[in-house]
Amino acid sequence: MHELSIVENLLDIIKSVAEENKMSRVTRVHLKIGNLRQIVPEMFQFAFDTAKKGTIAESASVSMTFVPAKAVCRTCGREFIVEDNFFICEGCSGIDVDVIEGKELLIDTMEGE
Ligand SMILES: [Zn+2]
Structure with a gap:
């Protein structure tokens, strides 16, 4: 379950962001996750x-x-x-492509007090 190691990293980031913003408690976190991360929402929630x-x-x-x-x-x-992980160009059917989005895992918004 790779979600757990991602969550542990994320909690470290949340902690430092909370400290920077002098929050003592985090109440809500919204994330932006690239599809290529292959995160299963239920597993992620559980982790x-x-x-x-x-x-x-x-x-x-x-x-x-x-x-x-x-x-x-x-x-x-x-x-x-x-x-569906189909890395083939729509224009020329080429397979020499660079991924530019879809690998991110970012904190979009975070609320606390
Ligand atoms: Zn092309």
Whole structure:
């Protein structure tokens, strides 16, 4: 379950952001997650609820928006949305592509007091 190690990293980041903003408690976290991360929302939720105990985010709820993966073709320069891990250019059917979005895992908003 790779969600748990991601959540542990995330909790470290939440802690430092909370400290920077002088929060003593985090109540809500909203994440932006790239589709290529292959996160299962239910698993992620479960991992978060397990790992948050005893941390500054103990009472925080988590929600997430998934960002579609996007790639750019090196041959013809076309940008396209990657679906089902299908990394083939829509324009020229080339396979020499760079992924430009879809691997991110960012804190979009965070609330606390
Ligand atoms: Zn192309």
